[in-house]
Amino acid sequence: MIHRTQVGIVGAGPAGLLLGHLLHLNGIDSVIVEDRSREHVIDRVRAGVLEQGTVDLMTAMGVGRGVQHSGLRHEGLYISFLGQRHRINLAELTGGKAITVYGQNEVVRDLIEARAETGRPLLFEAEHVSVGGFDSSSPEIRFRHGGVDHALQCDFIAGCDGFHGICRPSIPSGSLTVHERQYPFAWLGILAEAAPSSDELVYTYHERGFALFSMRSPSMTRLYFQVPPDESIETWSDDAIWSEMLERMTTRDGWRPTVGRIIQKAVTPMRSFVATPMRHGRLFLAGDSAHIVPPTGAKGLNLAASDVLVLARALKEYFTDGRTEWLDRYPEVCARRVWKAQRFSWWMTSTLHRFPDENAFDYHRQIADLDYLTGSRAAMTSLAEQYVGLPAEVSFESAGL
Numbered sequence: 001m002i003h004r005t006q007v008g009i010v011g012a013g014p015a016g017l018l019l020g021h022l023l024h025l026n027g028i029d030s031v032i033v034e035d036r037s038r039e040h041v042i043d044r045v046r047a048g049v050l051e052q053g054t055v056d057l058m059t060a061m062g063v064g065r066g067v068q069h070s071g072l073r074h075e076g077l078y079i080s081f082l083g084q085r086h087r088i089n090l091a092e093l094t095g096g097k098a099i100t101v102y103g104q105n106e107v108v109r110d111l112i113e114a115r116a117e118t119g120r121p122l123l124f125e126a127e128h129v130s131v132g133g134f135d136s137s138s139p140e141i142r143f144r145h146g147g148v149d150h151a152l153q154c155d156f157i158a159g160c161d162g163f164h165g166i167c168r169p170s171i172p173s174g175s176l177t178v179h180e181r182q183y184p185f186a187w188l189g190i191l192a193e194a195a196p197s198s199d200e201l202v203y204t205y206h207e208r209g210f211a212l213f214s215m216r217s218p219s220m221t222r223l224y225f226q227v228p229p230d231e232s233i234e235t236w237s238d239d240a241i242w243s244e245m246l247e248r249m250t251t252r253d254g255w256r257p258t259v260g261r262i263i264q265k266a267v268t269p270m271r272s273f274v275a276t277p278m279r280h281g282r283l284f285l286a287g288d289s290a291h292i293v294p295p296t297g298a299k300g301l302n303l304a305a306s307d308v309l310v311l312a313r314a315l316k317e318y319f320t321d322g323r324t325e326w327l328d329r330y331p332e333v334c335a336r337r338v339w340k341a342q343r344f345s346w347w348m349t350s351t352l353h354r355f356p357d358e359n360a361f362d363y364h365r366q367i368a369d370l371d372y373l374t375g376s377r378a379a380m381t382s383l384a385e386q387y388v389g390l391p392a393e394v395s396f397e398s399a400g401l
């Protein structure tokens with residue numbers, strides 16, 4: 001079956017769903033094609049920290065009810081080392097900005113509901129998805145859905161299909177440059193039925209390795225710690241996980257996470273990755289399909305949101321009056337923000353983790369870095385303005401909001 005749309009979107013993660021809704025608000029047609037089931041997409045436990053700008057964007061788009069109602073606004077965070085927690089006052093250092101803890105599951109669920117209300121197509125469980133014809137005026141997405149083969153002819157394709165998707169690999173080799181760094185560790189993350197024992201996140205540097213205290217709700221704690229890169233989750237019993245969490249996180253004043261039943265656990269690899277340019281002909285990459293940051297800076301989902309804001313502006317200008325200036329500028333405008341987020345995430349990661357090949361010099365340098373960070377208003381301001389999110393280059397108004 002042959003169909004036509006203005007923008008074909010591959011992937012119903014945060015990037016694809018936010019883009020679909022931004023286009024809808026501008027009266028632009030789209031079809032979202034997703035290869036997993038609706039339940040799988042909603043249930044995946046992933047990010048939790050939304051920058052101020054991401055919350056503002058969702059609110060301006062009319063999809064902010066959930067985040068306003070159930071999101072946990074944090075005006076500060078803690079950096080913990082040598083057994084002591086040090087608070088960084090994000091709001092005071094950034095003129096009142098904050099981050100909001102709201103699970104990616106909820107973001108995605110809210111956006112899927114909003115999509116359903118628009119009546120525009122969102123196809124789950126599409127099989128054999130492929131893309132091509134980027135250099136023609138009508139690139140195509142091909143897939144099988146409900147036992148029928150489909151060809152979707154588009155004016156543009158948005159590759160929002162994450163790191164393991166098919167859009168980036170469909171660009172001819174030689175047209176993309178890949179910049180990559182692997183880290184010699186991974187994160188073991190758990191979700192536990194336990195009331196958070198701190199109102200704010202705690203990033204811990206410990207001689208046994210990094211640990212992070214976060215949460216999802218007033219009754220749900222989310223915790224992570226650094227493990228070797230190829231660690232199998234099977235080797236960690238729940239008791240062993242709690243024992244390691246408590247060892248790394250307990251501070252000299254007796255603060256520690258509350259222990260509870262573990263309801264989800266997984267190991268996540270860490271990498272920094274950027275593919276440039278984020279455009280090939282009429283294919284535009286957005287979100288994790290173009291870049292991955294290590295999770296320490298909590299930037300991945302937020303970068304997906306800022307990419308699609310720029311893309312929405314570019315597509316709006318094209319479909320309103322045929323202007324291509326912002327389509328042409330898309331790769332360069334996105335790359336500037338992506339590289340700043342890459343630098344910040346790499347720095348947070350390097351400062352807070354233990355590296356297998358480090359020596360005593362490196363250890364003392366890291367402690368000095370943390371001591372400086374938590375003792376200098378200038379250093380705290382630098383962390384705060386990046387953590388809550390640097391200003392966007394594109395205004396909401398210019399993207400039709």
Ligand code: FAD
Nearest residue numbers: 011013014015035047048161162287288298299300301302
């Ligand atoms: P994805 O969410 O990966 O969505 C891509 C979609 O495309 C998926 O639904 C996928 O099923 C679909 N797809 C893939 N292949 C195909 C295909 N062939 N055809 C059709 N559809 C396809 N970020 C933060 O900002 N803050 C955090 O605190 C944070 N913590 C994290 C913690 C963990 C444990 C992990 C794993 C990630 C974390 N991130 C965080 C990163 C964040 O989750 C990602 O950056 C975000 O999901 C990117 O959104 P996306 O839409 O680009 O990609």
Ligand code: DHB
Nearest residue numbers: 047048214295296297298
């Ligand atoms: C969470 C994840 C992160 O990567 C981070 O830096 C902070 C919080 C979380 O899942 O809550």
